[in-house]
Amino acid sequence: MIDLTHRSAAECLLRLHDERLEIEGFQKGVPRWCAGCGDNAVLTAAQRLLRDEGLRPEKTVFVSGIGCSSRFPHYMNTYGFHGIHGRALPVAEGIRVARPDLNVFVNTGDGDSFSIGAAHWIHAIRYNMRMVVMVHDNQIYGLTKKQASPTSPRGTRSNTTPRGSYLEGLNPLTVTLGVQNVSFVAQAVDWIPEMLYDILQAAFHHDGLSFIRIVQRCPEWMPDNFDRYLHDPSRVQLLHHPSSLSISSSLASLYPSHLEHDPSDIHRAREIASSTDPIPVGILYHDPTVPRYDEIIRSEATHSSASVRRLLDSEFDKFAVTGGGLGD
Amino acid sequence: MTTVQSTKPDDRADTGERKVVTLSEHVVEIISDSGEGAQRCGQSLGAIAARTGNGVWTVEIIPAEIQPPARSVAGASGNRVRLGSGPITNGGDEADLVVAFNEQVLLGRVHARELKPGCTILLEDMWRDHRDTRIAASYAETYDLLVAAGYRIIEVPMERECRKLVSDPRRGKNMYALGMLCAIYQFDLDLARDQVALTFRKKSQKLIDTNVTLLTAGYEWALANLDLAFHVPAAPADERQVVTNGNMALALGVVASGMEICAMYPITPATSASHYLSEIFPKVGGVVHQAEDEIAAATFAIGASYSGKCAVTITSGPGYSLKQEAIGLAVMAEIPLVVVNVQRGGPSTGQPTKVEQGDLLTSIFGSHGDAPKVVIAASSIEDCFYSIITARRIAETFNMVVVVLSDASLATAQQPYRRPEFDPAWLAPPVDQSHVPEGLEPYAWDETTGLSRRFTPGQPGGMYTLTGLAHDTAGRVAYDPDANEQGLHARSLKLAALQKTLKAPQVHGDETGDLLVIGWGGTRGAIEEAVDRLRADGRAVSSLHLRFLNPLPPGLKEIMAGFDQVMTVEANWADRLDDPIIDETNRRYSALAMLLRSRYLVDIDTWSEVGGQPIKPGRVQRAIQRKLDRR
Numbered sequence: 001m002i003d004l005t006h007r008s009a010a011e012c013l014l015r016l017h018d019e020r021l022e023i024e025g026f027q028k029g030v031p032r033w034c035a036g037c038g039d040n041a042v043l044t045a046a047q048r049l050l051r052d053e054g055l056r057p058e059k060t061v062f063v064s065g066i067g068c069s070s071r072f073p074h075y076m077n078t079y080g081f082h083g084i085h086g087r088a089l090p091v092a093e094g095i096r097v098a099r100p101d102l103n104v105f106v107n108t109g110d111g112d113s114f115s116i117g118a119a120h121w122i123h124a125i126r127y128n129m130r131m132v133v134m135v136h137d138n139q140i141y142g143l144t145k146k147q148a149s150p151t152s153p154r155g156t157r158s159n160t161t162p163r164g165s166y167l168e169g170l171n172p173l174t175v176t177l178g179v180q181n182v183s184f185v186a187q188a189v190d191w192i193p194e195m196l197y198d199i200l201q202a203a204f205h206h207d208g209l210s211f212i213r214i215v216q217r218c219p220e221w222m223p224d225n226f227d228r229y230l231h232d233p234s235r236v237q238l239l240h241h242p243s244s245l246s247i248s249s250s251l252a253s254l255y256p257s258h259l260e261h262d263p264s265d266i267h268r269a270r271e272i273a274s275s276t277d278p279i280p281v282g283i284l285y286h287d288p289t290v291p292r293y294d295e296i297i298r299s300e301a302t303h304s305s306a307s308v309r310r311l312l313d314s315e316f317d318k319f320a321v322t323g324g325g326l327g328d
Numbered sequence: 329m330t331t332v333q334s335t336k337p338d339d340r341a342d343t344g345e346r347k348v349v350t351l352s353e354h355v356v357e358i359i360s361d362s363g364e365g366a367q368r369c370g371q372s373l374g375a376i377a378a379r380t381g382n383g384v385w386t387v388e389i390i391p392a393e394i395q396p397p398a399r400s401v402a403g404a405s406g407n408r409v410r411l412g413s414g415p416i417t418n419g420g421d422e423a424d425l426v427v428a429f430n431e432q433v434l435l436g437r438v439h440a441r442e443l444k445p446g447c448t449i450l451l452e453d454m455w456r457d458h459r460d461t462r463i464a465a466s467y468a469e470t471y472d473l474l475v476a477a478g479y480r481i482i483e484v485p486m487e488r489e490c491r492k493l494v495s496d497p498r499r500g501k502n503m504y505a506l507g508m509l510c511a512i513y514q515f516d517l518d519l520a521r522d523q524v525a526l527t528f529r530k531k532s533q534k535l536i537d538t539n540v541t542l543l544t545a546g547y548e549w550a551l552a553n554l555d556l557a558f559h560v561p562a563a564p565a566d567e568r569q570v571v572t573n574g575n576m577a578l579a580l581g582v583v584a585s586g587m588e589i590c591a592m593y594p595i596t597p598a599t600s601a602s603h604y605l606s607e608i609f610p611k612v613g614g615v616v617h618q619a620e621d622e623i624a625a626a627t628f629a630i631g632a633s634y635s636g637k638c639a640v641t642i643t644s645g646p647g648y649s650l651k652q653e654a655i656g657l658a659v660m661a662e663i664p665l666v667v668v669n670v671q672r673g674g675p676s677t678g679q680p681t682k683v684e685q686g687d688l689l690t691s692i693f694g695s696h697g698d699a700p701k702v703v704i705a706a707s708s709i710e711d712c713f714y715s716i717i718t719a720r721r722i723a724e725t726f727n728m729v730v731v732v733l734s735d736a737s738l739a740t741a742q743q744p745y746r747r748p749e750f751d752p753a754w755l756a757p758p759v760d761q762s763h764v765p766e767g768l769e770p771y772a773w774d775e776t777t778g779l780s781r782r783f784t785p786g787q788p789g790g791m792y793t794l795t796g797l798a799h800d801t802a803g804r805v806a807y808d809p810d811a812n813e814q815g816l817h818a819r820s821l822k823l824a825a826l827q828k829t830l831k832a833p834q835v836h837g838d839e840t841g842d843l844l845v846i847g848w849g850g851t852r853g854a855i856e857e858a859v860d861r862l863r864a865d866g867r868a869v870s871s872l873h874l875r876f877l878n879p880l881p882p883g884l885k886e887i888m889a890g891f892d893q894v895m896t897v898e899a900n901w902a903d904r905l906d907d908p909i910i911d912e913t914n915r916r917y918s919a920l921a922m923l924l925r926s927r928y929l930v931d932i933d934t935w936s937e938v939g940g941q942p943i944k945p946g947r948v949q950r951a952i953q954r955k956l957d958r959r
């Protein structure tokens with residue numbers, strides 16, 4: 001509840017006007033990402049979303065871990081939590097459970113979520129708490145200057161794998177789709193901002209955890225990484241469905257490969273997810289009925305001085321030396 | 329020690345007259361294979377004694393494995409009950425009386441040196457004629473050995489007597505034993521029956537009736553057949569009391585502190601606190617989140633605290649190690665957080681169920697860099713309750729991490745204590761959602777105290793990005809060295825500011841003398857009892873028990889100056905000076921001794937024990953005596 005006593009009448013009047021902020025209202029500082037870094041596109045999409053949805057900046061929290069992408073909250077004029085490497089999700093879960101009234105967003109990198117934070121990723125999907133999770137997947141460790149990440153394609157030359165990385169890259173989509181309670185999985189690419197925005201918006205309206213893998217360019221360390229998709233748009237496959245996203249005609253003409261996909265079909269979603277060429281872009285899976293752990297664990301009882309007193313009294317009665325005994 | 333040959337009670341004519349021996353205190357152990365219910369027998373006996381008005385302390389005897397093989401030396405499971413005329417603050421020295429369900433678990437306690445030489449043992453005799461000749465032989469051999477060693481063994485046909493009443497005495501023998509003990513200690517049978525009904529209140533009436541029948545049978549058998557009769561006069565407390573173990577007190581403290589969120593990952597011996605909390609917390613809208621690991625538990629709690637609801641995470645050694653990076657984040661970003669560490673033996677997996685005070689220094693200095701945090705240690709069951717309330721309040725007042733140390737002995741020990749009277753002031757204030765005043769910065773550190781006002785999501789005008797990176801007063805990443813130094817300065821000052829609010833601790837005994845013994849945590853009862861015994865002998869020794877370990881309270885230097893010598897007594901490792909390569913240049917002191925030596929430049933000695941058992945007053949007494957005699 002907002003304490004009105006701290007607000008002057010003038011402020012209240014002012015607020016009537018600024019109830020819906022312009023995009024500048026959500027911007028803060030000058031991003032320190034490299035020129036051409038895909039993170040910029042994600043930032044713009046998020047700022048647009050907040051404007052269009054009329055979210056209050058003070059009611060919104062962006063949580064991140066550590067990495068280039070995790071700098072994200074610093075550039076949002078909302079509350080931000082730039083925590084420690086790999087742990088953005090449990091922090092966001094704590095916020096979500098403590099404060100159901102806040103809008104919670106998570107920005108994390110491929111190393112942050114699929115390597116050091118892998119346990120949290122799997123369990124966050126399972127908990128299905130309401131939040132939007134954006135994984136900026138540049139298939140490399142950006143901040144620490146080019147080491148292979150779990151999603152680096154096999155053969156990626158990096159500072160720790162100078163002769164090429166040894167293993168096949170992990171497919172975060174198929175893994176996520178294999179987790180019980182998964183409720184929203186999408187893939188976006190930073191270079192199609194229109195789809196990125198539409199996906200983000202759908203994710204925001206989903207009543208559960210929305211997992212978006214954003215294929216993100218890192219011109220600094222992986223300059224040609226996604227060239228095959230950029231040079232040949234037919235290798236990007238846009239997903240659409242009447243129950244889900246539609247594709248604008250301009251987009252449709254730029255990207256000739258389309259696939260009608262019903263996101264309630266998890267088996268088909270898993271098939272599509274396993275394709276890396278063409279790369280699917282759109283909503284792969286959506287089930288709005290999956291229960292949310294943040295709602296399940298919330299108890300009916302209210303926290304108050306009276307309820308605490310009542311509980312302590314009844315417990316101490318149970319363990320009273322005169323009328324009770326040792327706890328068993 | 330006199331050897332008292334036992335007579336087979338069955339064959340013995342009832343002498344009719346029982347001589348009642350009056351005692352000021354007594355220690356009894358009930359031990360069995362796990363699953364035979366000795367623990368419940370002991371707990372119930374403790375409850376009956378407490379309700380009678382005796383001082384009580386119970387200690388769980390826990391086998392190292394979940395399912396140890398039956399009849400094994402390592403499998404002793406049960407309870408020690410120390411009862412006294414006045415308040416009892418610890419588990420005492422060796423046991424005076426033992427009820428054992430087989431000779432192997434009995435041997436386990438003998439090997440652990442937990443039994444008083446020559447003490448009386450009531451031993452289940454079903455093994456003597458066991459059809460497995462090896463078992464029968466082992467029984468006879470052990471029996472002879474112990475009798476030869478001077479123990480007074482009374483063989484008791486518990487199995488045979490119970491079989492007259494129930495088909496499977498494995499379930500129920502414990503209540504028969506309880507009946508015998510109630511007769512031996514002159515407890516009121518009706519009170520005992522009432523306690524049995526209460527103990528099994530969640531079970532069927534039929535089961536309660538059976539247990540009451542067994543209790544009564546044991547009681548009557550003992551009256552008719554045993555010449556043991558003790559009376560520990562009781563002086564009912566003139567205050568309302570409750571009895572819980574330390575972990576339950578911690579959980580009740582969480583409720584009383586007004587916290588609403590606990591994030592944890594199961595680990596012995598901390599888990600039972602969360603078990604109990606899970607049972608009661610929903611009644612006040614609270615949540616216990618069992619996270620995927622301790623890192624998630626700590627960061628989840630941090631997320632909750634950051635968004636306005638100070639949270640607690642409860643763990644033990646290995647889990648505490650995993651939380652270190654998260655604790656550093658909370659320190660750096662000044663997020664209030666209560667971390668409970670119910671210590672066990674370490675390092676690594678160490679001794680999960682055993683008693684040790686090994687985590688003091690890691691609590692104070694843990695996490696990389698300079699990470700000042702508050703550390704307090706509970707020294708009794710009651711203190712477990714109040715420590716959490718204090719911790720929450722300090723955490724939110726100073727925006728700091730507060731570590732509450734308990735240990736495996738407090739976790740499961742039970743003791744009556746004054747029933748807490750709830751005070752609404754214990755609760756956290758409501759989440760601040762007021763407009764942040766124009767121009768105020770999230771880390772507007774006060775120059776004197778280092779304090780700043782915390783901004784909480786939802787507060788208009790307060791939007792900032794919290795970061796674990798070094799930051800300036802506005803919360804912006806600090807690239808210049810001055811801002812970093814300013815942050816370090818402010819976070820350090822908060823400890824000093826807290827220290828200024830603390831009172832000097834009370835000396836137990838005279839304020840001057842030959843020796844001051846300093847302790848912390850769960851050893852309080854044993855240390856003070858040892859000091860009392862020596863003072864009764866005319867020795868000039870006093871003790872001091874520290875609740876605040878970081879910051880240390882004021883006045884310690886002045887207190888120590890009143891004594892010729894100072895030593896700490898602790899349950900953690902210290903090098904022994906009689907080791908050939910150990911001398912003053914390389915000796916590693918116990919944790920508190922090391923702290924005090926470095927802070928006060930006083931030559932403080934240390935005596936410590938890491939046997940995994942609660943430190944016994946008798947052992948402390950002898951250690952102090954040796955120290956005094958060496959002068």
Ligand SMILES: Cc1ncc(C[n+]2csc(CCOP(=O)(O)OP(=O)(O)O)c2C)c(N)n1
Nearest residue numbers: 066067068069085109110111112141142143
């Ligand atoms: C516990 C810990 N280990 C290692 C690091 C160093 N580190 C910081 S970011 C990072 C990897 C970042 O990669 P990614 O998550 O893919 O983010 P990107 O920079 O690519 O956006 C590493 C290893 C750290 N900060 N903390």
Ligand code: SF4
Nearest residue numbers: 034037068142218220
């Ligand atoms: S290193 Fe890569 S990921 Fe990091 S800011 Fe530069 S382009 Fe972006």
Ligand SMILES: [Mg+2]
Nearest residue numbers: 109110138140
């Ligand atoms: Mg990356």
